[in-house]
Amino acid sequence: MLQIYNSLTRKKETFQPLVPGKISMYVCGMTVYDYCHLGHGRVFVAFDVIARYLRAKGYDINYIRNITDIDDKIIRRAQENNEDWQLLVDRFVGAMDEDFAALGIQKPSLEPKATEYIDQIIAMVETLINNGMAYPADNGDVYYVVEKFDSYGRLSGKVLDELRSGARVDVGEAKRNPLDFALWKAAKPGEPAWDSPWGKGRPGWHIECSAMSTCCLGNTFDIHGGGPDLKFPHHENEIAQSEAATGEKYANTWMHAGPLRLNDEKMSKSLGNFFTIRDILAKHPAELVRFYLLASHYRSPMNYTETSIDEAFSGLERLYTALRGLDLSPEVVTSQFTERFNQVMDDDFNTPEALAVMYDLAREVNRMRKVNQLEQATVLAGELKQLGDVLGILQQEPETFFKGGGEQAVDAEQIEQLIACRNQARAEKNWAEADRVRDELQAMGVVLEDSREGTTWKLDR
Template identity: 60%
Template structure:
């Protein structure tokens, strides 16, 4: 039975969806004003694995990942570049999709945009006012009355009394209480704005997710995910808004992935240790980045350094080398491997343990590969099936092994093949010095040769 650590109850719980056979899942997506960084990549990969595994277990999954396409950062960046905010967001939505596709992230069922849900946002704000959970200020802003929701803080574990300490109303705020937060912001000059009962303006960030998630999945749904940094105040505010408006429990299981650290320091632009996905993909293949992300349990911190990515490359090289040259085979029974893999994944999506099972499977493939090709091929098919639930090992082995970092000498595949043939010819003519020279030249260029009974194969180091 699948168990999930529920951040709402702070314990592992047996997963029982609200509707048998169906799963509804919402994950907070990107605010599209810049390129995806490693933190975004982790969210996308983690919940892509959740999505894949639920589907592999026979669930019909509705997976919603929103796009925030209007907020202060977007407006400021568009103004800096002198372009309409819609042009900026479209540029970075396309970039996000390119990065996600490269990382093997499946497209969600739907990707709602905040700007396309103004009617739902306005309707939810109106209901909150009607129910006494929100109020319109004289300046056209609308605020959520935090003290009107007695269970505020139940996700983050924060109490209103603790939050009150040190809280204050900022100059220019029209809120009644420093804990209250904006649902609607009155229009400022030269900013995008929409008509509302309280005057022209735009929504606050928190209300966007409440409106989009309940519109897509209903008043109550199974899983809500996102980064740990969103627990408070964003997700706490979503609960207050959604349950205040609908009167129904909002989410059954809350999941948050851990922070990303760079060389054991928190990732931060101010520290100069901030990496975009594209910067990392300049040095490593996308599957290596994905594998690296899965080597840590999703709830644990993920520490980025080149050693860990090099280890990911080494692991995938071992996997694809085992698969190299194997014919297509019928999936082996391999019940012990399947059982252990599912036990790992059923334990709150424990991907490090699941990867350990794949390593054991590779070890067995290598043990029998030379003596029992048919059985090795069957185990290879099983390896691909299990790896597929993690979004791994779906490439052609030759493509992966020859697709590593490009050599400083810019050697093309054809040039490498020609040099290998020249080495074969030199060895046949017993010109050992020439054969060694070619081998050393390739090795210096990062090309690793592997001589076997079926000839010489190569891969990029």
């Protein structure tokens, strides 16, 4: 029985989709004005695994992940770069696609952009004005009336009285109450703009997701997810807008990934510890980074250090070692290991425990090898690879992994020739020559492993 922690109720709940066998899921995607950082990678790897596992359980999942392609940050960055805003957006959408593909993040069912839903956004704003939950200001802005939504704050735990004490009206805003937020923003000279009943302007950030999610999934859908910083005000405002506009419950289950820190500090450009995904991928293989992100539960805070990613490599290497040298069975196999894997994944997608099950399975593969039960070892190794596929790992050929996975420039043919020379020297009992070749290989970062079956090699990290 699948249990999911619901951020709205603050407890695990048995998951029951609105339509049996089908799941509707919306995850807030990127605002594309810069490269994705590792925290973004953490969030979208987590929801990629969730989508993969739900499909593996047999659900037909409609997974929507939006792109915010118009926003204050986008306009500001384009102005700073003296660059057309649409060209900026296209450039960073392309970079996002490259980064996500490298991390094994599969494309969602649909990836709507805010600018493709301007008509639907305007229609939702008009509905909110007509039912008294929003008002047009004299300057062309339109604001949502927070105090009219009785359950405002239930997701984030915020209390209106406390919010009032810290609220203020920024210069240029025409809101009646400091708590009110913009649904539509009047365009400033030179900014991208669309026609509306209130004059030329563009949507506020929060209304974009309300319009896109309800248009793509309906007024009520199963799961809404996102990063830890979106719970307030973004998701809180989405609930207020959507439920006031439709009169129906917005999302049944809310899921939020945990924060990622770097060396025990919040990621910050000013602190010099702000790493993009491509910064990390320039130093480490993509599969290793993904594996590292899976080693913590998606809701848990996570601290990135170079030491921790080195430890993750040891774990990934253990799994690939179990697969090495076996002709993996293409047939679908399940055993008590798959049952255990599903049990822990059914417990709010517990990937650390799922990896623990896979380590146990790898240990059993190795035990079968030692007692020369290679047929059983091969079947279990096939099962290990199948479970890896659910998590988006272990899909390389083991030898490709051990020999750098294309991440490092090595001459495999030269290495094989040197190993052949060493083996010849050993056969002739020319130990000095064998040691010399071994030292040459070590200087190239090659680790040799001698066994009864022969000599294999891998690259040292």
